[in-house]
Amino acid sequence: MPVSQSQRFQRINDQLRRGAAIPTAELMQVCGVAERTLKEDINQMRDRYRAPIKFSRRLGGYHYYESFDLKTIEIELTNQDVAALKNAVTTLNQFRDLAVFADFRGAVEKIEQAVRFRISQPSTSQAYIAFEAVPPGQGNELLDELLVACMNRQVIEFKYQKYDDAAPRLRTVFPHLMKEHRNRWYIIGYELYPPQLRVFGLDRVIADSLKSTALSIDPPPFDAEAYFRPALGVAVYDDPAEDVILSFTQKAGLHFRAQPFYPFRKEDILVDSKDEFRVKLCIIINQELVFELARFGNSVKIMAPDSLVQKLITFLQSTLNQYQLY
Template sequence: MPVNKYALLRYRIIDRKIGSKYNPYPNKEDLRQACEDELYGSDEGKISLSTIEKDLFAMRNESNLGYYAPIVFHKANKGYYYSDPDYSIQEMPLNDDDLEAISFAANTLSQFRGLDMFKSSEAAIDKILDRFNLNPKNNESEVTSHIQFETAQSYKGGAYLPVILKAIKSNKVIKFEYQKFSGGKKQQYQLHPYLLKEYRNRWYVIGFNPDKDSVVVFGLDRVAGSIELTDFDFSRQAGFNPALYFEHSIGITAVNDDPQRIHLRFSPLSGKYIESQPLHQSQKIIRNDEVALEVELFLCVTKELIMTILSYGTDVEVKAPESLRKQIGQSLKNTLKLY
């Protein structure tokens, strides 16, 4: 008997929750809430505990699925775990029902490409559809011998997204330990979470830190252990606008400085790439001929902007402002000292 498409999607969510090292031992309510959040958003009451019980039974026992998942209930921690810590249904080959569920989900999303809320995800949706259309029978070796897709190792910190999103929606304070890349001891933080942002395969949470009395950014890949959703409510700062917070920034750094007119001159070849894929939404072309492409951007000077400019090497020249031109020049001089 074919498996319900939504059941297959729930199995994947349940598998991810039970296998999570960040939030181990989820109970039935945790699994129910995770499935409801991911499949239906804030529309509550769509999934019952009895549905989760049937899903757990199916994942353990049903031969047509072939999972035979080693799901065990831990009495002391009052939650579920895999007796084999390396087990995951993600490692199993997809069957026809899985492929049909993926196709169903991807094609459903594709119907909403034009909506504002999906614009940032259109590329991801298109990639899923491209992959499925090129490989409808899941013959991976046949496809990869002819086509290579760009891949990322993982989306760092993704396991924390459900609890943070729940805190954002309900205006609840979260608590966690954080280890900076620069070293030092782990520190405990409380945060009023406002926004989640993905940048270069890493997830970040932006929110108000009452200890610093300011809006700050935390990389989720530097969170140590779990994130606690507290019972304490918070009120958002009236001046914070998620749509505008990174309006004048490239990357994840937002500064209080005023944005500046950034004038860049690219070689003709690199200019073609910049023209076809702008560096920022504020980009305006002010010259485009056989000699050079010159663009103007309205941005704050951040570390990510500097790294982006430096990545083009001799194919780019900063024309203005003079302060940024000197900063890039000094970075290049420091680089030369290494060789």
């Protein structure tokens, strides 16, 4: 059975990691290819993964001239998988210079190497793929300091300027975790005065006002995964999740199924026909959900509950009022 190029790369890597120089004939036999193909494989390993391979006449073969190991992903990746991974790496690389991501930098580089490993012609294909460049958000410079506070369970203070307040207010908060949503960062924590769970956007924290305190508290337990699972966005949720039934047009239904804004199970599909895709979502009704549904325009209709229908009508009516001619 023919050996794939990725398998040949791994076989070459395994041989060279033995430490000794491996003769050309031996590598040809291990990979089951002619000398020309072997040299092409080695050149591609050098180009794609910066593999430090050198041929030594004195030693009589190929060897790694510095420590190296080619790590590959064992599963088969589709073009869509590769594009998704490339997009994720591109996004993560925007934060690579922040100390908060120092622990992940090596992992990101390994993923980036694996993505290059799966792209058959990286020098040409990348010219046909454009990824969204997200500029750094205001407040991102606080990430490092906030991570330290979260890890050390330190109570922090900062001045917070809400967009609709005339002046900033001093906040005293026990930070639980940081969360990113739609390219903005938030700190979720337990505010001491008054005692309550709160979410604060870093873009509204006044520069140079963040500091640690000597206060020590034992806040109520907080399960982030359970808290955010039934909702869209980042907010404080007091209401429980409700059954929301949505009726999409056939085309919008295909878009939703391809990239749902909220997860659903097969048994949650109520209608799946050439005219309609109807689905039930158990989700908290909040403003983020209203915004998401408004984005679909007339391609979706809320079948239940009536409270969500009224929220969307109010939102759309206020938008329409912006364009009323007097």
